[in-house]
Amino acid sequence: MQMYDLPDRGGHFGNYGGVFVAETLIEALDQLKAAYARYQKDPQFLDEFAYELKHYVGRPSPVYHARRWSGHFGGAQVYLKREDLNHTGAHKINNVIGQALLARRMGKQRVIAETGAGMHGVAAATIAARYGLECVVYMGVEDVKRQVQNVYRMKLLGASVVPVESGSKTLKDALNEAMRDWVTNVENTFYIIGTVAGPHPYPMMVRDFQSVIGREAREQMQEMTGRQPDAVVACVGGGSNAMGIFYPYISDEKVRLIGVEAAGRGLESGKHAATLCTGKPGVLHGNRTYLLQDDNGQIIETHSVSAGLDYPGVGPEHAWLKDSGRAEYVAVTDEDALQAFHDLCRLEGIIPALESAHALAYAAKMAPRMKQDQMLLINLSGRGDKDMQTVAELAGIKI
Amino acid sequence: MGVPVTGHRSLVTVFDMSRIASTFEALKKQGRKALIPFITAGDPAPEFTISLMHALVDGGADVIELGVPFSDPMADGPVIQRSSERALKHGVSLKGVIELVRKFRAANASTPVVLMGYANPIEAMGLERFAEAAKAAGVDGVLVVDYPPAEAEKMVGLLDARGIDTIFLLSPTTTNARLEEVTRLGRGYLYYVSLRGVTGASHINLADVAAGVGRVQRSSRLPVGVGFGIRDAATAQAVAAFADAVVVGSRLVQEVENAGPDELVERIKTVLSDIRRAMDQPREKTPA
Numbered sequence: 001m002q003m004y005d006l007p008d009r010g011g012h013f014g015n016y017g018g019v020f021v022a023e024t025l026i027e028a029l030d031q032l033k034a035a036y037a038r039y040q041k042d043p044q045f046l047d048e049f050a051y052e053l054k055h056y057v058g059r060p061s062p063v064y065h066a067r068r069w070s071g072h073f074g075g076a077q078v079y080l081k082r083e084d085l086n087h088t089g090a091h092k093i094n095n096v097i098g099q100a101l102l103a104r105r106m107g108k109q110r111v112i113a114e115t116g117a118g119m120h121g122v123a124a125a126t127i128a129a130r131y132g133l134e135c136v137v138y139m140g141v142e143d144v145k146r147q148v149q150n151v152y153r154m155k156l157l158g159a160s161v162v163p164v165e166s167g168s169k170t171l172k173d174a175l176n177e178a179m180r181d182w183v184t185n186v187e188n189t190f191y192i193i194g195t196v197a198g199p200h201p202y203p204m205m206v207r208d209f210q211s212v213i214g215r216e217a218r219e220q221m222q223e224m225t226g227r228q229p230d231a232v233v234a235c236v237g238g239g240s241n242a243m244g245i246f247y248p249y250i251s252d253e254k255v256r257l258i259g260v261e262a263a264g265r266g267l268e269s270g271k272h273a274a275t276l277c278t279g280k281p282g283v284l285h286g287n288r289t290y291l292l293q294d295d296n297g298q299i300i301e302t303h304s305v306s307a308g309l310d311y312p313g314v315g316p317e318h319a320w321l322k323d324s325g326r327a328e329y330v331a332v333t334d335e336d337a338l339q340a341f342h343d344l345c346r347l348e349g350i351i352p353a354l355e356s357a358h359a360l361a362y363a364a365k366m367a368p369r370m371k372q373d374q375m376l377l378i379n380l381s382g383r384g385d386k387d388m389q390t391v392a393e394l395a396g397i398k399i
Numbered sequence: 400m401g402v403p404v405t406g407h408r409s410l411v412t413v414f415d416m417s418r419i420a421s422t423f424e425a426l427k428k429q430g431r432k433a434l435i436p437f438i439t440a441g442d443p444a445p446e447f448t449i450s451l452m453h454a455l456v457d458g459g460a461d462v463i464e465l466g467v468p469f470s471d472p473m474a475d476g477p478v479i480q481r482s483s484e485r486a487l488k489h490g491v492s493l494k495g496v497i498e499l500v501r502k503f504r505a506a507n508a509s510t511p512v513v514l515m516g517y518a519n520p521i522e523a524m525g526l527e528r529f530a531e532a533a534k535a536a537g538v539d540g541v542l543v544v545d546y547p548p549a550e551a552e553k554m555v556g557l558l559d560a561r562g563i564d565t566i567f568l569l570s571p572t573t574t575n576a577r578l579e580e581v582t583r584l585g586r587g588y589l590y591y592v593s594l595r596g597v598t599g600a601s602h603i604n605l606a607d608v609a610a611g612v613g614r615v616q617r618s619s620r621l622p623v624g625v626g627f628g629i630r631d632a633a634t635a636q637a638v639a640a641f642a643d644a645v646v647v648g649s650r651l652v653q654e655v656e657n658a659g660p661d662e663l664v665e666r667i668k669t670v671l672s673d674i675r676r677a678m679d680q681p682r683e684k685t686p687a
Contacts, residue, residue, distance in 0.1 A: 027572035296492035297523025
């Protein structure tokens with residue numbers, strides 16, 4: 001592969017991406033594009049970003065060789081990129097810091113965010129507290145009910161959480177509502193999108209901020225093992241943790257890139273969130289990408305045991321990586337993800353987020369069929385503390 | 400296509416003109432401004448839509464904007480969101496909306512109909528198939544909220560080839576550079592969004608809107624309509640003093656939501672008639 005330089009100036013990754021928003025938002029996006037173009041090369045901005053990642057987030061996050069779990073498979077050696085050890089417990093904070101630093105430089109005193117499981121909302125509320133910004137988080141009513149603890153965390157951090165009643169009352173509707181807020185309050189407000197979706201420049205910008213994951217991992221793998229892994233595996237909802245670890249590997253074609261979607265109760269059940277595996281291209285939330293939609297182009301509701309993968313779209317760069325064949329996309333059921341969740345708890349003493357457990361579950365299918373000198377690198381994108389309630393309920397335990 | 404218009408133009412020109420262009424032409428001669436009501440197709444249920452469209456014409460509509468329901472109407476406020484949800488509960492699809500237009504057109508050959516909606520249902524149908532079906536049904540214009548000019552060239556070409564106008568939005572934040580791009584691709588009329596916000600927002604600043612519309616009128620020969628936030632006859636009258644058209648959406652959709660099934664059609668006609676009457680009354684002074 002030649003130098004990888006997508007997206008183009010209009011934010012396109014091949015047929016995907018772009019800017020599909022009402023005219024009322026175009027100027028705001030142009031301003032954001034200009035600000036990002038300026039600061040992404042600004043040494044002072046980059047220094048501050050690096051400082052925050054080191055001292056506030058705790059980066060670099062380690063790569064950990066999961067020896068017992070690997071032994072359990074008797075095949076490939078499994079390495080985990082420990083984004084679960086970040087402040088606030090997931091990779092989300094990397095991107096939020098980048099965007100908040102940009103918001104401050106653009107003179108915006110108010111930040112808004114959408115959230116599903118609440119992890120991005122918590123990260124946004126955290127950074128707003130850290131920088132003294134007003135923060136409003138939009139969250140579907142259904143998610144507010146399911147994620148009571150994260151709602152409280154956001155409030156503790158000083159954010160207001162607005163329950164969204166429209167549509168399916170989940171993440172996609174929270175995103176719609178945040179966009180509506182932004183278009184109304186664009187003068188003083190910065191919209192911190194949590195994933196590599198939305199209109200250009202968001203997919204590119206979020207990817208760039210998250211690519212610290214892959215850059216560190218390349219160095220760490222080289223240092224620990226003398227080479228790069230045979231495959232990199234990450235879960236894909238919107239796709240920001242996957243883009244973050246994939247991006248520095250795109251030009252390195254010897255390394256397979258595997259994105260794992262949520263097959264929910266099974267792809268044939270219709271109750272899943274496997275957008276790339278089963279969806280069709282379309283336009284939603286400002287970009288063209290694969291979508292879960294009916295024959296009439298209406299967006300359909302998704303299902304996954306992990307709220308963070310419960311999204312009917314996916315970042316446009318993943319759509320391009322799929323069509324170009326550079327990355328492979330597969331799906332793992334709730335059941336398999338839960339098995340991997342429990343295995344990692346018992347064999348390695350690490351409680352993974354249910355989202356990340358999807359990547360673990362697919363690695364668990366691959367590893368036994370691989371040779372012992374082969375290596376898998378998995379992005380352990382978050383920790384599972386937030387999932388205690390869900391996992392306990394599934395086991396019939398009340399906590 | 401087009402209604403026969405008497406005057407100095409040759410018949411050929413008249414029949415080359417789109418139904419939208421000839422409507423604006425006729426109004427101009429009468430010294431009147433266009434009233435463009437918006438309702439969501441299939442709201443509260445598909446069987447009401449055609450009667451509502453005729454009621455809008457009876458109430459003084461010059462052009463009808465017919466909303467195509469979408470599951471994720473990002474640019475709309477709660478009123479139009481709910482109308483979309485009501486229509487979707489009845490399974491209203493883009494194909495179904497086009498069929499409603501066909502039926503309306505069978506009884507009304509003169510009132511232009513503009514479909515207003517979001518890109519995904521159109522892309523799911525396929526742009527070319529959509530353009531073809533819209534043409535066959537007698538659709539006159541298409542406004543895709545989330546197709547800004549940079550992403551709309553292909554659709555404009557397909558619609559142009561079939562004599563259907565592509566309507567674009569403009570906003571107070573539209574720069575002069577982009578205004579040029581929009582006026583290059585825009586057909587029929589330009590839709591000036593009166594405020595920073597979503598449809599149905601509470602109030603507009605008339606002086607700002609007048610200035611914004613003036614800026615657009617100086618750079619384009621197309622008529623300029625104003626919408627988002629025009630909720631009553633007085634505001635419509637004030638806007639009609641400087642704009643070429645007044646778009647009333649959320650207010651009507653709210654009436655649809657609140658009225659019972661028996662009074663619905665009559666109610667819509669009455670509300671629109673009041674607005675029409677106010678617009679047609681000469682105003683003492685214009686703002687700014």
